[in-house]
Amino acid sequence: MCRGDAVIDVRRHNANFCEEHFLRLCRDQVAKAIKDASMLEPDDRVLVAVSGGKDSLALWDLLVALGYQVDGLYLGLGIGGYSDASGEHARRFAAERGLHLREVDLRADEGFDVPTAAEATRRVxxxxxxLSKRHLFDRAALEGGYDALATGHNLDDEAAVLLGNVLRWQDDALGRQRPVLEARPGFPRKVKPLVRLGERExxxxxxxxxxxxxxxxxxxAAGNRHLGLKEALNAMERGSPGTKHAFYHGFLDRAVDRFAPGEDDSPVALxxxxxxGAPTTGEVCAYCRVAERAREAEPVALGPTRRTR
Ligand code: SF4
Ligand code: ZN
Structure with missing residues (x-):
């Protein structure tokens, strides 16, 4: 792009980028993802689901840079020292930039935590x-009157989920695997503006x-089957840069509509x-069932957090 010193090579773009042009590339890719899928209007109020990790903080920063009104929501999952440190990263990011961070703490506000819920319900x-994140993010976006809930799912995440859905031909999941899901009663509009950026980026x-x-x-995270799918895709990407992008965006361009109906046309009345009061097919929603069992259980203690990367 210029004669400046390169800071990163992006093999699927077959180019090296200096700092200025790489940051511009990231902003342009997010702006294009938003425009192509009509994710947001310029004056929309957006709530970003913030984990304290690279994707959600990059997303928050990028949306602010693109001029959107964006608040963050951090959900304390109660996963030992990992959650404590994640919350600190989210709070520091917001405080240093004068941004508004909302917080929900599962243990303090909902009466349970993720390890206890998993143990009590024998779920992974x-x-x-x-399940808890989807329910509480949806609720916060609706109660806060936001126009959209944005999540930091990146190209690697979406390609891995797509591969898993294709391998088992999960028609419903394939029909919902769009970077924007429109609002419907009981659910906010959900957008994924990072679908054109990989996690290395x-x-x-x-x-x-x-x-x-x-x-x-x-x-x-151990036992999360997406980790194996990501490794498989990484091996393919090394041999053929651009594979993940072609796989996921080719699916959006050519195939996702074959897996409609979207959620609005679900034959099951909610x-x-x-x-x-959340939408559900039964009398009590899945979140409330999990929460009730977890509240009755003895809290699970976690060991120290391990550093893996
Ligand atoms: Fe929750 Fe699993 Fe992500 Fe840990 S790895 S924060 S348990 S979804
Ligand atoms: Zn409920």
């Missing part, structure tokens, strides 16, 4: 955790922007949860 931790973005993010890996 990521299942209990994902969000990490580099954070380093260049001086964003201090959580580098520890969640101690409960009622309101007896406990919390």
């Amino acid at each position: 931790p990521c299942s209990a955790c994902g 969000t990490a580099a973005y954070c380093v260049l922007r001086g964003i201090d993010y959580q580098v520890e890996e969640c101690p409960m 009622g309101a949860c007896d406990r919390c």
Whole structure:
């Protein structure tokens, strides 16, 4: 792009970038993702789900740089020292930039934590955790009157989820694997503006922007099947740069509509949860069932956090 010193090579773009042009590339890719999928209007109020990791903090920074009104929401999952450190990263990021961070603490506000919920319900931790995150992020976005809930899912995440869904031909999940899901009763609009950036790029973005993010890996991630799918895709990407982008964006361009109906056309009518009022097919929603069992259980103690990368 210029004669400046290169700070990163992006093999799928077959180019090296200096700091200025790499940061511009990241902003341009996010702006293009938002425009192509009509994710946001310029004056939308956006709530970003913030974990304290590189993707969500890069997303918050990028959306602010693009001129959106953005608040963050940090959810304390109660996963030992990992959660304590993650919260610190999110709070420091917001405080240093004068941004508004909302917080929900599972243990203090909801009466349980992720390790206890997983143990009490015999679910894998990521299942209990994902269920809780979806419910509480949706609730916060609706109660706060936000126009959209943005999450930091990047190209690596979406390509891995797509591979898993294709391998088992999960039609419903494939139909929902869009970078924007429109609002419907009981659910906010959900957007994924990082789908054109890989995780190596969000990490580099954070380093260049001086964003201090959580580098520890969640101690409960073991057994998450997406890790194996990511490794498989990384091996393919090494041999053929651009594979992940072609796979995921080719699916959006050519195939996702074959897996409609979207959630609006679901043949199953949704009622309101007896406990919390959230949409559900039964009398009590899955979140309230998990939360009730976890509140009755003895809290689980976690060991120290391990450093893996
Ligand atoms: Fe939750 Fe699993 Fe992510 Fe840990 S790795 S924060 S348990 S979804
Ligand atoms: Zn409920």
